[in-house]
Amino acid sequence: MKPAPFEYFDPRTVDEAIILLESHGDEAKVLAGGQSLVPMLALRLARPSVVIDVNRVTGLDGVRQNGTALSVGALVRQQTLERWAAERAPLLTTALRHVGHAPIRTRGTVAGSVVHADPASELPALLLCLDGAVVARSRRGTRTIAAGEFFQGPLMTALAPDELVTETRWTLPPPHAGWGFHEMARRQGDFALVGVSAVLSVARGRVVDARIAVFGAASTPLRARDAERALTGHAASEATLAEAARLATAGLEAVSDIHAPAAYRASVTRTLTARALTDAAARAKDAA
Amino acid sequence: MTARTVRLHVNGVSHTLTVEPRRTLADALREDLGLTGTHVGCEHGVCGACTVLWDGEPVRSCLLFAIQMDGASLTTVEGLADGERLHPIQEAFWATHGLQCGFCTPGILLTAKALLDQNPRPTETEIREAIGGNLCRCTGYHFIVEAIAVASRTRTSS
Numbered sequence: 524m525k526p527a528p529f530e531y532f533d534p535r536t537v538d539e540a541i542i543l544l545e546s547h548g549d550e551a552k553v554l555a556g557g558q559s560l561v562p563m564l565a566l567r568l569a570r571p572s573v574v575i576d577v578n579r580v581t582g583l584d585g586v587r588q589n590g591t592a593l594s595v596g597a598l599v600r601q602q603t604l605e606r607w608a609a610e611r612a613p614l615l616t617t618a619l620r621h622v623g624h625a626p627i628r629t630r631g632t633v634a635g636s637v638v639h640a641d642p643a644s645e646l647p648a649l650l651l652c653l654d655g656a657v658v659a660r661s662r663r664g665t666r667t668i669a670a671g672e673f674f675q676g677p678l679m680t681a682l683a684p685d686e687l688v689t690e691t692r693w694t695l696p697p698p699h700a701g702w703g704f705h706e707m708a709r710r711q712g713d714f715a716l717v718g719v720s721a722v723l724s725v726a727r728g729r730v731v732d733a734r735i736a737v738f739g740a741a742s743t744p745l746r747a748r749d750a751e752r753a754l755t756g757h758a759a760s761e762a763t764l765a766e767a768a769r770l771a772t773a774g775l776e777a778v779s780d781i782h783a784p785a786a787y788r789a790s791v792t793r794t795l796t797a798r799a800l801t802d803a804a805a806r807a808k809d810a811a
Numbered sequence: 812m813t814a815r816t817v818r819l820h821v822n823g824v825s826h827t828l829t830v831e832p833r834r835t836l837a838d839a840l841r842e843d844l845g846l847t848g849t850h851v852g853c854e855h856g857v858c859g860a861c862t863v864l865w866d867g868e869p870v871r872s873c874l875l876f877a878i879q880m881d882g883a884s885l886t887t888v889e890g891l892a893d894g895e896r897l898h899p900i901q902e903a904f905w906a907t908h909g910l911q912c913g914f915c916t917p918g919i920l921l922t923a924k925a926l927l928d929q930n931p932r933p934t935e936t937e938i939r940e941a942i943g944g945n946l947c948r949c950t951g952y953h954f955i956v957e958a959i960a961v962a963s964r965t966r967t968s969s
Binding site: 524525526527528529530531533554557558561562564565566574576578602623624625626627629630710711712 | 813815831832833835838854855856857859862865868869870871873874875876878879922925940941943944
């Protein structure tokens with residue numbers, strides 16, 4: 524199908540964009556990479572009367588690293604970050620290679636995927652795993668929304684209709700930390716049935732920091748807090764990792780759909796958490 | 812809805828066209844410029860048939876609006892052959908029976924070109940990953956993968 528007619532604006536600055544957003548608010552959709560929005564327009568799942576194309580807005584295309592703090596401008600393409608991270612942050616590269624297919628990543632933006640907030644997509648979970656945040660601007664000012672507060676439901680976020688995301692912020696795992704990333708999908712490039720991202724830091728034989736994010740299993744990406752607590756302070760033994768994987772499904776409200784029933788998603792969550800933690804433990808260098 | 816005039820450089824030729832905002836790049840190429848080699852399958856970014864190259868990178872032309880593309884340099888399947896002489900990738904598809912009905916072929920040829928331009932000797936896994944976003948419903952992927960492997964050898968040796 525073809526998208527329904529819409530009015531088109533292509534502002535050149537963030538200020539112009541947020542003025543347009545303020546005046547059109549609920550009627551408007553922001554177009555960045557368009558790899559999620561344009562299919563929704565074509566299927567008429569979304570019918571905005573105004574499309575604000577931010578692709579020509581200047582100043583939103585930078586990737587800046589300061590220690591473990593990473594800032595990714597809202598127009599940075601997934602492919603750009605994938606290439607940037609190749610030598611620097613293997614967890615990011617691995618996760619990004621699961622996002623759609625190469626021609627999708629050429630155009631799709633990192634921030635767009637985060638803001639679209641599909642519960643089965645990789646980048647929202649990665650933002651949660653890496654204690655990230657979303658920086659949003661409106662005529663009312665700038666605010667930073669922690670990933671833990673950002674994702675509120677399927678395709679629902681804490682973003683107000685007049686806010687424009689200008690940047691996502693990530694905390695890269697320190698160089699000695701280990702990581703694991705596993706995903707189960709029907710076909711490569713599909714949305715995940717379930718996926719797990721894990722980071723472990725180890726010092727003097729014990730886990731000092733554990734981060735586990737699960738996606739695809741529930742209506743939003745989630746941190747497996749019980750599992751993280753069960754790891755912290757303990758040696759990353761096989762038994763401890765297995766117990767943490769079991770706890771990753773504790774309190775999990777797994778979803779059912781035509782692709783997989785809830786019990787299957789919970790079972791896969793446990794298996795993939797175990798695999799991600801095993802990889803992370805094997806990659807972690809003891810910081811003693 | 813206000814139409815706008817944009818300039819596109821397609822296969823080295825400049826075109827000026829006036830489009831309404833919702834005109835996809837795929838439709839602009841096919842219907843405004845008559846370049847019907849770009850095929851439209853699903854119209855929502857799943858099948859890969861409409862893949863074209865923008866500055867050498869593969870993109871879904873059904874997920875772009877022509878109005879966004881002012882000044883863009885594009886390659887479509889019509890830009891591959893040199894007159895009567897097929898591009899080496901097209902030759903390889905012919906030689907290995909890498910197509911039957913041909914519907915998915917333009918998108919796969921351009922995806923393969925982008926792959927080989929960036930990675931002249933890909934492994935079979937890399938080839939399969941690269942065309943993972945292109946659906947074929949008749950040939951089966953085996954001959955397509957073989958065609959791209961053959962093309963990588965002819966291109967590297969020539």
